[in-house]
Amino acid sequence: MPQVMEFKLPDLGEGLTEAEIVRWLVAVGDVVAIDQPVVEVETAKAMVEVPCPYGGVVTARFGEEGEELPVGAPLITVAVGAQSMPVGAEESAGAEGSGEAPRPLIGYGSDHSRPARRRRVRPVTAAVSAPVTAPAPVAVAPAAPVAPVVPAAPAVPAGPVPVISPLVRKLAKDHGVDLRALDGSGPEGLILRADVEAALAALREPAPAPAPAAVAVAAQGERIPLKGLRGAVAEKLSRSRREIPDATCWVDADATELMAARAAMNAVGGPKISVLALLARICTAALAKYPELNSTVDLAAKEIVRLPSVHLGFAAQTERGLVVPVVRDAQGRNPESLSAEFARLTELARAGKLAPADLTGGTFTLNNYGVFGVDGSTPIVNHPEAAMLGVGRIIDKPWVHDGQLAVRKVVQLSLTFDHRVCDGGTAGGFLRYVADCVESPAVLLRTL
Template sequence: MSEANRGIAAPDETRVSPTVFKLPDLGEGLTEAEILEWKVSVGDTVAVDQVIVEVETAKAAVDVPIPVAGTVAELYAKAGTVVDVGSPLIAVTARDAAAERYREEERAGSGNVLVGYGTSGTRRSRRRAARPSSAGPAAAPPARDDVARVISPVVRRLAKDNGIDVGVIAATGPGGVVLRRDVEKAIADVAPAPAPDARDEKASAPREQTASGPRDEDAAERVPLRGVRRATAEKLSRSRREIPDATTWVDVDATRLVKLKRRIGRADPDAGVGMLALFAAIAVAGLRRFPELNAYVDTERQEIVRLPRVHLGFAAQTDRGLVVPVVRDAHRMTLAELAAALRERTEEAREGRLSPGDLTGGTFTLNNYGVFGVDGSTPIINHPEAAMLGVGRIAEKPWAHNGKVRVREVTQLSFTFDHRVCDGGVAGGFLRFVADCVERPEMLVSRR
């Protein structure tokens, strides 16, 4: 392959006017993204497919590569700025061949403008790319230890904004990974103590009067709704507006299910089957018996759309907020396969490696809010799905068992459903089936 084809200028090539690279369509109907961190500066030399910026969409954090080679002439937005799709992102003084190829692709709408994103089945690494020298593209040096120890871009940015060297932080995450709480502790440790009279000065300062009442800048904090937070707020608000939901619940004896988990752990420790996987398998079995719940309502055509495949979403709490990763075709998986898929999605969510496609397309959601130590909840349906199963904490409680009151492992199940899709009979039947499987796990193999 020639140097020109690789995006490296041949000695006789001449520079041309800067090529403006716009924020590409990141897929899944996304219209904007927030600039998290620029990987290059004005004057840097960039190569084709080099990651130039990390952005956060309403779905995930995404590394954006550049489809042309050349020298960075201008950055159009600062970190923290929200940029619309199609708006100028960066200007590069590119080589003739590369610039023309990019312009042709942009005019044709080929979908290749965002090189390396959404066009390959291989997941791209989120590790920070090395910046080439001004002399041209160079081989990437070994990753610094502090960069390798910080997986989450949110944690990395928090440390950078507060001048914290993550290389000297005591990490508490698995494998020596620096977590958000580690950075927050480091920030608190170095924060200067307030002056003795600082409180008196604040108390004596006049408060500004506004049309909506007094404003005390020291007492109020305004947090922009962006990224995942904004997408979650919009989806939940839409769910409340459009879906006439109802919730039913039941307390169940989960003692035998807990024992089953332990037996599986002893028999096959590498399978990693936890309670989430068991409840996921039970939910999928319930949807086989009550397929009308694996559906959504097409409001424009006034139709209930029943779906043949189960794409199971599950709620996961991350540094970026609550997200719902999706395990596709969960109905085709064995228990071990389902457990592995749930672990993989959970790790990707916590490390910020989920793509927009990993967070959309679910047909039913499982919400294990018991991890927060609570017994019950009335969750909001994940629009446009028709139902959500919630699981509370499993705790020892007195329970009538075989004619005697004994201490058993008890949990509460809640089931929120779209009343347009089904009536109480179907919802109650599904929840009762799930409860029976929790109390007698052998039903998973004895009933179809």
């Protein structure tokens, strides 16, 4: 008999203690291969697919879509070695003795190729032939009048609802929309984002003459659970405010020469260089001159730890909210390499496919809030880092250039820093060097 193995929610790294089930990728009775993804979960860092280390037949699932499970909670049970098994046969399969030790968990945080389409194994019911005999006549007494039968309401089908993406499922969950009550307008009844938004619009229409109780409930406002990504951001920012005595300094810089240098780079062909990549390269050069700002504070040891590598975080806006992917070893990359890495991580962020490791371990953050059309900001330091450089929009402004009033491309730069790691002189020197490189990119040639 096959051995039934229990697969538990694994430790997904970076201190994560729980995850929310977004979408099941297998059903009870499916045949799964070793390392095949069986469930998609959302952690406080990202959405990830969790592969199962066992191969066999799924005999049970634990948890519904939208439910949060702690690390170590059972996810599924698998009849190892079984090629087919009727649904519900897990009890008999698990009653046998033990076999060899289970294979250890492998592959978390890496990119696995998805196996071939899963095979659904359904129980086969044998037809039994039996002679049919006419029933013997039975005397029936007059019956009392029978009340009319009221047809029962149709049962809501069980199982997962076909939804085009996890983001649509999350939108419905956050606003209390029952997906089973919707008729999908997509192929084969697939529920699209437009279907959920239409349901939300219908819910927002004022009801005629609401009862006093309904008015009291509406007056309390909408409650949105502070969990997942939003909860993680809230906790991190609160910790930054509690622990870091921050200060901010800023300066306006003439970015005309920087934009001209970028145009010249992109005119010679090859991959395009982004403005963010040039600013990142300036940051790494500035951190080499002022390493105090590439550090962290160890409160337990009462020490400032200067870090040898620059792992550069950058803010990226997605449908799930603001995330900060990290470019590893940015100090060793040129503008072309930085541009490619920014583009790759941004695409993964918008698709919701960043691994937890892509969102942690940063030592310095570059925040380009100019993409939102604003000039300045005083951002909160991304704990446990020591500083963040903010960049506003680059716009035409009147500027005195070579003693003459001219229209130049001007940007506001701001530096928010942990006052425990350095004083204002160091922070000001860092920001002034960044501004000098923006105004005269030739200054960078001394570090290339």
